[in-house]
Amino acid sequence: MNSVVTRALMLATALSLTACSSWIYRIDIPQGNFLEQKDIDKLRVHMTKEQVRFVLGNPVAENAFDDQTWHYFYSLKGGRGSNFEKQLVARFDQEGKLLDISGDFDKPAQFNTPLDI
Structure with a gap:
């Protein structure tokens, strides 16, 4: 009984x-x-890699076989089970100028207007 x-x-x-x-x-x-839309709104076509790095920081991943594509990724795994993820892909031409962005952010309305103008 004791057991x-x-x-x-x-x-x-x-x-x-x-x-x-x-x-x-x-x-x-x-x-x-961690990126916000206000950071993405600063991007313009033909920006150099250095300018993009200044605005967004270092990418999480640079493709070893294609150094013209940078991947920005943010993930927040909540302690209570809620998860949040956002990504941005920046593509550059052979001269290191920004061609396009894609991902979970809205492309800025002024994106296609270079900074030089």
Whole structure:
């Protein structure tokens, strides 16, 4: 009978601990470049790689086989299970001038107007 009581207490303790697990603080885990639309709005066609790097920071990934494509990615894994992801791909021509952007952000209305004008 003693082992039955011990097992019942162990089971009750385990169940009560799992019920409390929702009270445990879990941290948010951010990864990548946090970008906002106001940052993307500063981009213009024909910007140099240095200018894009100044506005957006270093890309998360540069393709080793194609250095004309930069990938910006941001992920936030919430401690409570909510996730958030955004990405931006910047493409450059052979001279290192910005050709196009694509991804989860709106292309700026003035994107096709170079800064030189």
